[in-house]
Amino acid sequence: MSTQNDKERLELLQGTLDLLILRTLIFGPQHGQGIAHAIQQTSDKELLVEHGALYPALQRLEERGWLSAKWGTSSNNRKARFYELTSAGRKQLVAETAKWNRLTAAIGRILESKEA
Amino acid sequence: MPLGILGRILGRKRKATDFKAEIEAHLQAETERLREQGLSEEEAHNAACRAFGNVTKAQERFYESRHWLLWDNLSRDVRYSLRLLRKSPSFTLAAILTLAMAIGANAVVFSVMNALLLRPLGLPREQSLFSVNPRTGVLSYPDYLDLRARNRSFDGLTAMNVAGVGLDTGHGASLTWGWIVSGNYFDLLGVEPYIGRFFHSSDERGPNSAPYLVLSYGYWHDHFQDDPDIVGRTVQLNKHPFTIIGVASSEFHGTNPFVIASFYVPIVDQEQVEGVNNLDVRETAWIGTVIGHLKKGVTAAQAIADLNSVGSYLEKTYPKEHQRMTFSLEKSSPFMGSGMTVGAQAFLGALLLLSGLILLAACANLGSLFSARAADRSREIALRLAMGSSRTSILRQLFTEAMVVSLMGGAVGIWFSALLLQWLSAWHPLPRYPVQVAVNPDANVYVLALLLSVISGFVFGAVPVRQVLQTNPYGVIKSGSTATIGRRITARDALLALQVALCAVLVTSSFVAVRGLMRSMRSDLGIEPQNALLVDVDMNTAGYHGDQIAVMQKRMLDAMATIPGVEAVGLTNLPPMTLDCCASSLVFTDSTTDLKDANAVTSATQFSISTDYFRAAGTSLLMGRAFTLSDDKNSPRVAIINQHLAREVFGSEAKAMNAYFKQPDKPRVLVVGVVEDGKYGSATEPPQPAMFLPILQSPATEAWLVLRSKSEPQQTALAIRSKLHGLDPLLVSSTETWSSGLAQSLFAPRMAAFSLGVLGIMGALLSITGIFGMAAYGVSRRKRDLGIRIAIGAQRSEVLQAALGRAVKLLAFGSAAGLLLGILASRVLASIVFDATPRDPFVLAGVVVAMALVGLIATWIPAQRALSIDPVMLLREE
Numbered sequence: 001m002s003t004q005n006d007k008e009r010l011e012l013l014q015g016t017l018d019l020l021i022l023r024t025l026i027f028g029p030q031h032g033q034g035i036a037h038a039i040q041q042t043s044d045k046e047l048l049v050e051h052g053a054l055y056p057a058l059q060r061l062e063e064r065g066w067l068s069a070k071w072g073t074s075s076n077n078r079k080a081r082f083y084e085l086t087s088a089g090r091k092q093l094v095a096e097t098a099k100w101n102r103l104t105a106a107i108g109r110i111l112e113s114k115e116a
Numbered sequence: 117m118p119l120g121i122l123g124r125i126l127g128r129k130r131k132a133t134d135f136k137a138e139i140e141a142h143l144q145a146e147t148e149r150l151r152e153q154g155l156s157e158e159e160a161h162n163a164a165c166r167a168f169g170n171v172t173k174a175q176e177r178f179y180e181s182r183h184w185l186l187w188d189n190l191s192r193d194v195r196y197s198l199r200l201l202r203k204s205p206s207f208t209l210a211a212i213l214t215l216a217m218a219i220g221a222n223a224v225v226f227s228v229m230n231a232l233l234l235r236p237l238g239l240p241r242e243q244s245l246f247s248v249n250p251r252t253g254v255l256s257y258p259d260y261l262d263l264r265a266r267n268r269s270f271d272g273l274t275a276m277n278v279a280g281v282g283l284d285t286g287h288g289a290s291l292t293w294g295w296i297v298s299g300n301y302f303d304l305l306g307v308e309p310y311i312g313r314f315f316h317s318s319d320e321r322g323p324n325s326a327p328y329l330v331l332s333y334g335y336w337h338d339h340f341q342d343d344p345d346i347v348g349r350t351v352q353l354n355k356h357p358f359t360i361i362g363v364a365s366s367e368f369h370g371t372n373p374f375v376i377a378s379f380y381v382p383i384v385d386q387e388q389v390e391g392v393n394n395l396d397v398r399e400t401a402w403i404g405t406v407i408g409h410l411k412k413g414v415t416a417a418q419a420i421a422d423l424n425s426v427g428s429y430l431e432k433t434y435p436k437e438h439q440r441m442t443f444s445l446e447k448s449s450p451f452m453g454s455g456m457t458v459g460a461q462a463f464l465g466a467l468l469l470l471s472g473l474i475l476l477a478a479c480a481n482l483g484s485l486f487s488a489r490a491a492d493r494s495r496e497i498a499l500r501l502a503m504g505s506s507r508t509s510i511l512r513q514l515f516t517e518a519m520v521v522s523l524m525g526g527a528v529g530i531w532f533s534a535l536l537l538q539w540l541s542a543w544h545p546l547p548r549y550p551v552q553v554a555v556n557p558d559a560n561v562y563v564l565a566l567l568l569s570v571i572s573g574f575v576f577g578a579v580p581v582r583q584v585l586q587t588n589p590y591g592v593i594k595s596g597s598t599a600t601i602g603r604r605i606t607a608r609d610a611l612l613a614l615q616v617a618l619c620a621v622l623v624t625s626s627f628v629a630v631r632g633l634m635r636s637m638r639s640d641l642g643i644e645p646q647n648a649l650l651v652d653v654d655m656n657t658a659g660y661h662g663d664q665i666a667v668m669q670k671r672m673l674d675a676m677a678t679i680p681g682v683e684a685v686g687l688t689n690l691p692p693m694t695l696d697c698c699a700s701s702l703v704f705t706d707s708t709t710d711l712k713d714a715n716a717v718t719s720a721t722q723f724s725i726s727t728d729y730f731r732a733a734g735t736s737l738l739m740g741r742a743f744t745l746s747d748d749k750n751s752p753r754v755a756i757i758n759q760h761l762a763r764e765v766f767g768s769e770a771k772a773m774n775a776y777f778k779q780p781d782k783p784r785v786l787v788v789g790v791v792e793d794g795k796y797g798s799a800t801e802p803p804q805p806a807m808f809l810p811i812l813q814s815p816a817t818e819a820w821l822v823l824r825s826k827s828e829p830q831q832t833a834l835a836i837r838s839k840l841h842g843l844d845p846l847l848v849s850s851t852e853t854w855s856s857g858l859a860q861s862l863f864a865p866r867m868a869a870f871s872l873g874v875l876g877i878m879g880a881l882l883s884i885t886g887i888f889g890m891a892a893y894g895v896s897r898r899k900r901d902l903g904i905r906i907a908i909g910a911q912r913s914e915v916l917q918a919a920l921g922r923a924v925k926l927l928a929f930g931s932a933a934g935l936l937l938g939i940l941a942s943r944v945l946a947s948i949v950f951d952a953t954p955r956d957p958f959v960l961a962g963v964v965v966a967m968a969l970v971g972l973i974a975t976w977i978p979a980q981r982a983l984s985i986d987p988v989m990l991l992r993e994e
Binding site: 033037052056062 | 167168170
């Protein structure tokens with residue numbers, strides 16, 4: 001991966017990072033770097049996640065009780081802090097996803113409407 | 117989620133180091149991943165860092181998310197403020213004292229207001245409790261009964277009055293105060309006894325039918341040591357047996373906590389309690405305050421209309437006794453029904469306004485002090501701004517500093533006022549009367565004081581805000597102070613001049629009062645209070661009538677004369693210069709035949725005295741003789757007059773001797789002696805005419821013994837008590853030294869001088885901080901200017917003039933205006949303090965010196981700073 005095409009990538013909308021984190025964790029516990037990587041890979045490298053913004057977001061979600069975290073060992077045998085969805089986090093994910101779908105559908109309708 | 121909050125509260129916080137470790141782990145993992153993609157170690161690390169962005173910012177955001185920031189900033193600001201305040205102790209002290217004084221004054225005034233008008237009496241259904249006040253005249257007992265029976269607006273009405281009796285609980289009688297109340301009193305107020313029972317309406321069966329006594333908790337506690345078997349005991353009240361039927365609870369203080377009540381007796385026993393029976397007198401015999409609960413749903417206006425209709429019925433039925441009977445209602449308060457509440461409201465309102473003004477002035481002064489500080493710190497502020505500090509955080513620090521000062525000032529102020537109020541509450545201003553000043557501060561007062569300190573902190577903290585917001589770091593650092601010379605006269609200047617003037621008025625008035633007081637103390641009292649004891653013997657409560665009185669008085673005089681150390685004993689119906697003094701009588705010349713008021717020469721204070729009174733009182737007899745025992749009922753009337761009366765009626769002392777004068781309705785009186793002038797009504801009165809008549813010719817039931825004795829007063833007082841007890845155990849007496857008796861008559865002028873003094877000191881302190889703030893501000897703003905002047909060789913006096921000219925001018929104008937106003941205001945003082953004249957070189961010089969002192973203290977520090985400006989340092993700094 002190169003960093004040359006950073007400028008062409010999409011910046012995240014405010015508030016969407018939380019949703020992406022929750023969504024990424026649905027496949028099981030993951031550490032911060034893994035989450036960042038997963039978001040980039042899953043979005044076909046379209047989304048730019050500033051890693052520095054990821055950790056305060058993780059911290060925030062943990063404080064709200066949507067994630068739980070503990071230190072563990074990563075696949076390549078390094079110490080890392082693993083995050084896991086709590087049941088409250090799952091509910092939140094469902095709610096946020098529904099909200100997001102409604103929002104994008106609504107915006108989409110407006111953008112594609114023929115009349116002004 | 118609740119677990120998370122709980123964890124946070126319990127301190128299970130994630131540490132910042134843990135967060136840091138996570139970030140490091142991330143960077144390592146990312147570096148490793150990039151290296152696997154073929155980048156070099158260094159390139160991979162840089163790329164990982166780039167992708168991460170600002171590490172510090174992430175850590176800051178983590179930190180902020182822990183909610184520590186607010187507290188952190190606050191504690192840092194507070195610590196910084198404290199450090200700054202410690203660095204300038206004189207500023208801190210001035211600020212704290214100013215505020216302490218202002219907050220303290222407000223707390224005291226509010227506390228008194230609270231106790232007098234706002235605090236509930238602690239009685240059930242108090243909101244519906246009202247007193248019924250006749251608009252003219254007084255309510256008599258028959259009036260009260262009619263009102264009670266005929267009104268339709270009240271759930272009953274009760275009447276109550278204060279009474280002093282000789283109460284003998286087995287250890288000799290002593291003067292004791294309590295309430296004489298109608299039988300329904302306790303039932304109407306809805307209170308329960310602590311032990312025993314209360315009396316009720318059903319106990320009232322005509323005059324003296326209910327010899328029952330209810331004790332107050334305090335009296336029971338003090339005199340019967342909480343004896344639970346007290347109920348049923350018989351005590352002697354004015355020689356009449358009364359049965360104690362109960363004790364009121366400790367929370368019950370009647371309707372007026374300012375009266376120290378020891379007992380409650382039914383009003384039907386009025387003859388036994390007060391010595392007169394007015395229960396069937398409809399005219400002009402006040403029965404006391406009448407209060408009652410308004411019925412549910414009845415408004416005050418409806419009740420007044422209802423009472424007025426009863427009034428008009430009474431007017432018709434008793435046209436001779438009642439011309440006009442209308443009523444007003446007054447909400448429950450300690451002095452309801454006494455007509456004092458309105459006056460107290462006006463007085464306290466004025467005081468509150470005054471203390472509010474003091475607070476405002478204090479805030480204005482502190483505002484200018486803080487402006488001066490902000491100006492002093494303009495470089496520091498500019499530096500902080502230049503280094504990226506936000507204006508908000510600088511303002512927050514300044515506000516924190518203001519708040520620290522205001523809270524400290526408030527705390528000191530509350531402490532002072534609490535001390536003063538506690539002292540006031542324990543104080544019995546009139547020793548012979550059961551009055552206490554129950555003004556202990558309560559939660560209301562503390563909350564108000566706290567609120568006031570916070571508000572004033574904001575007010576004076578807000579003054580330098582504009583200054584800080586306008587600070588231009590570039591300009592300040594380049595050229596030092598950015599100050600421009602302001603308008604010629606600002607609102608702040610005017611306020612300060614007003615303050616100085618007010619201070620000068622107060623200082624002038626207090627000087628005038630103190631001076632007048634000193635002079636009246638020095639002037640001849642006509643008695644010698646040293647080594648004299650005053651014994652008040654109430655023969656009425658001991659049941660003496662008619663001729664028995666003179667006989668008993670003679671026996672008392674003889675008994676007193678046998679006390680060791682006693683040089684002379686006299687008797688007077690009223691001692692001069694006590695609150696009870698004096699009675700006066702019209703005086704006519706001997707040739708006057710028509711003794712109508714207009715023909716009188718003068719009105720003279722009249723005393724009835726025994727033979728040896730003058731020697732006991734220390735009054736010198738200038739001419740003629742003292743009275744003898746043969747000046748009795750059977751011999752011609754004689755009098756001894758004072759010089760003033762002699763000159764006024766006869767022209768001179770010599771002409772008065774053996775001449776006659778007349779009094780209304782009495783045979784002519786022969787002047788047998790002339791005594792020196794003295795003070796009679798009060799120590800502060802102008803010279804008055806006075807006459808002394810033999811007590812055997814003008815008997816008086818009230819009698820005060822005057823004993824002149826060189827022995828220790830305490831011992832003599834004990835001897836007096838036991839002698840009197842030996843004569844009649846039911847005689848109620850109280851002994852005091854004549855000097856302490858005089859203190860009562862000096863009470864009003866002393867209080868006036870004292871409060872003026874306190875106000876004067878407050879005014880002076882305010883002026884000092886005000887001028888200090890202004891001068892300090894002026895010096896800091898003109899530092900550069902002054903530095904240049906010094907550099908080009910200005911003399912010290914020129915520097916001072918440039919630095920402080922404005923402040924000194926303000927002070928001079930303010931003082932002159934204040935002195936003028938003070939002289940005018942002193943005319944009012946002359947009515948309280950005898951000899952109070954502002955045309956007194958001492959007063960004028962005193963005021964000038966005091967104001968000069970104020971100016972000197974206020975400008976000392978700024979002047980030192982102006983003089984110590986070192987142009988070289990200044991140049992290097994800027």
